[in-house]
Amino acid sequence: MLEVSGLRKVYEGRRVEALREVTFQVDAGELVCVIGPSGCGKTTLLRCVAGLLPPTAGSVKVAGAAVTGPPPRMAVVFQEYGRSLFPWMTVRQNVELPLKEKRMPAGRRGELVAGSLAAVGLADVADAHPWQLSGGMQQRVAIARAVAYEPQVLLMDEPFAAVDAQTRADLEDLVLALWRDTGVTTLFVTHDIDEAVYLGQRVIVLSGSPTVVMEDLKIDLPPERDQLTTRSLPRFADLRGHLYAQIQRARGDR
Amino acid sequence: MNGTGRAVTRVLTVAGVPALLVIVWQLYSAASQNFYVPAPGRVAQAFAETWFSERILDDVLPSLARLLAGYALAVAAGVGAGVAIGLSPRLRAAAEPVLEFFRAIPPPVLVPLIMLLAGIGDGMKVLVIASGCVWPILLNTVEGVRALDEVLSDTCRMYGVRGLSRLRHLVLRGASPQIMAGLRQALSIGIILMVISEMFASSSGLGFTIVLFQRGFQIAEMWSGILLLGLLGYVLALLFRRLERRVLSWHSGRGVGRA
Amino acid sequence: MRRGIGSRIGYGAAGLGGLLVVMEAASRLGPVDERFLPPASEILGALAAELATAELWIALGETMWGWALGLAIAFCAAVAAGMVIGSVPGLRAATHSTVEFLRPIPSVALIPLATLLFGASLGSTLLLVVYAAFWQVLIQVLYGVADVDAVAHDTARSYGLSAWSRIRHLVWPTALPYVMTGLRLAAAVAFILAITAELVIGSPGLGLSIQAAQSAGAVTTMYALVVLAGLVGVAVNVGVRALERRVLAWHPSVRGEAPV
Incomplete structure (x- = not known):
């Protein structure tokens, strides 16, 4: 449903290479989370996927059609709820x-x-x-x-970064419930490892800047998620620990 | 404190100082015999005799109509051009110094200039009012449009809100606090220009009539004209505040919500 | 960043240049009669010629003197009145209706009165300038005084600060940003009214020169003087904004440090 291949973004003027080479895909009906160390270009990636920012090289395709501007059947939930x-x-x-x-x-x-x-x-x-x-x-x-x-594709850009912990748990369950009901293909960007493991079927780990995909990890937890039981599974702790180490490595690379 | 007591206090708070001022005025005019300061009763009488007559139709209403026409022209031109300039960073950079200059020209000097181009008829006065009012509206609109929220802008792009609909739901509404501030400044400039353009070259209108009274040493009548202009300014400001409160209800409400 | 500023200046210069070219072309090529809109080059030439005469500098000096004196009187009166009204309990409420009624009265309504009382002299200019500028400053001072934190006020009282030191150390610093805003608005309004008095009543100054040029049919000179008035207006705006920045640069509200 969503194909990102060889995506590269260099900001003109500032000459900053935000994305070096990002490639991944999301199948129809999947919920995929994207995590990475802060300042790794998560938002740049999302804006390129949304068609809000033209990439320097590479391409984004939604249902086979190349993205040149905001695609007609794509929706975004921005982090800054007060401003969106x-x-x-x-x-x-x-x-x-x-x-x-x-x-x-x-x-x-x-x-x-x-x-x-x-x-x-x-x-x-x-x-x-x-x-x-x-x-x-x-x-x-x-x-x-x-x-x-x-929408065919729903993008979420750190949507719960600015709410308190209790609200955040409620909203995570809301997103899961809506995703199950509608089956919408969802790309969920977050900086929170727990959130990524809890929500995602897969987690894509980005490296520090200049950004490439470090790992594409399948989350082999039972499909029914629950704030208490899922988070206390040993496997949840394994995945979480693994991703934590990856992020630390990504940071160290810089 | 009971209900009547509170009402009395309120009346005293609102009307106390104005009443005191009128009394002082009365005492002063009685004591000094100053020719230029007639008693308040005399001015009130002159007010009734002068303005509750055909003068309302011959002088006051045409003045107001010209003010309205010029103001409306300025709003259309100022908001229109302001949106266009505000949406284009390059156009804005190019226009900024020119606009700063035009805004800094004291509007009254436009009167002799525009008399040259448009004669001394109604057209001249409307044009004078419009060309004085347009700058604060234009500059504030540019500022408001420039400061539109980027996230909201992106939201519009994502959800296919574009063209006229974007203009209506995003650009104009988003810039409305600044646009209203510009409109308020423009209103006081408009009143000034309405009066001055009539004082310069005219055979009717409020400004003309007041100067006529002054030249004829009809002092009480002159004061009644000043009073009328004051009332006019007050009522227009009041109406404007009402409009502003309506247009910006979401804005002020948000401010309170955040505080 | 630096490149951004450079290109902004470039665009700005292009905009100004474009305006001059359009004006020049409009009258030279004929869409507008040269008698009504002389070419830009001639206007600038006339401006240069005017700037070489003593009369112009005297007129300009008179305008600026009326402006500065009127602004100073209005500023001092408004600050004093605002401090008193804002600090004495109950006075704010009692004067509210009067202030709200007098404030929107257009000061040009006083032109006939000024003519009677002072004729074509500095007095007329001052009457209009002071009336117009006074309200701009007063309103801001009242906002500023109302902004003083109630707790800070109570603290100051409990430590036994006198009314005068309360005003000096608490009210005035808090109100200062508002006062500067008032001064900025008042400076622009005062300039408009100074020119107006000269133009309409005939008090000596730049406005009178414009009026004289118009009566004499000296169109190019008139345009040159209007351009000069605009340039002085820009200078007034820029100057007051710079003053505002300077005065508030070490102000606690700007530096983010608590007073005391």
Whole structure:
């Protein structure tokens, strides 16, 4: 579904090589996490995949079609929830706007908006403005907007980096539940090793800058995940320890 | 404190100082016999006689209409050009010094310039008002559009919000706090230019009439004109604040939410 | 970064140059009558010629004197009034309606009064400049005084600071950024009103020179003087902004250090 091959990005002017050679793929319906040491170009990678940033070399393909700008059936959840929602619109309007742009008939639109808001547990605050909600709830709105858009591919850029631990656990389970229900192909960028192991079917480890793929690790945990039992499995600790060592190595390389 | 007590306090707080000022004015005019300071009662009488007459139709309304026309022109041109310049970093870099210069020209000197180009009719006055009001609107719009949130911009790109819809939902709304600030500055400049353009060369209008009274030493009438201009400025500022509160309700609400 | 600034200057120069070329072409090639819009080169030539005359410098000096004096009077009066109104309990509420009514009154409404009282003299300029600039500063001082932290206020009281030292060490430093904002706004407004008084009432200064050039039909000179007025306006803006930066550079709110 998503093919990234030989992706390279050099920022002109600053002459910084953010990505050297990144290649991986994500199959339809997979949930893949991307981790790497801080400053390794995770966000650059995500912006290239999203079509927001033209790569210097290499290519990104979604369902076989090359990405030159934001693809029509791709949604992104950004880290900065406070800035990705329109403050002058209500929660409902925020979720509805992209659907209006798709010229979707009003009836279907209403169903999708109501359905996705209910799915993230925000049905009763649909008429509030984003700034009236807590950070976790704002990020739920952004997730509802992405889900209602019915994307083929969902990108998430460290979406829970700025919320507290309890909220974070809730939101992780929300993402898993939505992914299971919709089967949407998901690329989840994070700097949190535990989160990557808990959520992903696979974890892609990026090296320190200039960035290449260090490892493409299959997470062989049972498909049903649970905050308590999954995290206390011995295998979870193994994977976590392995990835931790990898990240340390990536850091040392610099 | 009971309800009436609170109401009395409130009335005293709001009206106490103004009442005191009127009393001082009354005492001063009675004691000094200063020809230029007529008693408040005399001014109030002149106000009623002068302005509750056909002058409202002949002088006040045409003045306001010209103000409105010039202001509307300035808003359209200022916001339009401001959005275009704000969205293009190169255009902005090229236009910035020119705009800084035009903004720094004291608007009243435009009156003789534009008289040259457009004569002394209504067109001249509307043009004077428009060309004075346009700069603060333009510069603030550029600033607002430049400072649009990048994440929000990316969000629009990802979800296919582009063209007119992007302009409406992202650019104009996002820049609206700065645009409103520009509109507020422009309003006071507009009133100044409305008065001055009429004082310069005109046979009607508020500014013209007030100068006429002054030249004819109709002092109470002149004061009533000053008072009317003051009221006008006050009411327009009030209306503007209402509009601003409506347009920016999301903005002020957010500020409170964060504090 | 440096390259960015360099190219910005380049673009800015290109923008200014472009404007001059368009103006020049507009009148030389005919879309606009040369009598109404002389070519840019002639305007700049006239400006240079004007700058060589003593009259111009005297007029400019008179304008700037009216501006500076009026601004200074308004500034001192507004700061004093703002400190008193903001510091005496209840006075803020009692004067609120009066301030909110007087503030939006356009100062040009006072032109006839100024004409009667002072005629075509510095007094007229001062009346308009002071009235217009006063409110700009007063409002900012009131914001600034209201911004003083209540806890800091209580602390200062409990340590027995006198009213004067409270104002000097607590209220004034807190309000200073606001005061500077007020000064910046007032400086621009004061310049506009100084020119207005000269233009409309005929007080001596640059505005009167523009008016005289217009009456004499000296179009090119008039344009040159308008350009000069714009340049002085830019200088006023730049100067006040620089002053603001300088005054606030060592201000605790900017340096991020707590006073005391």
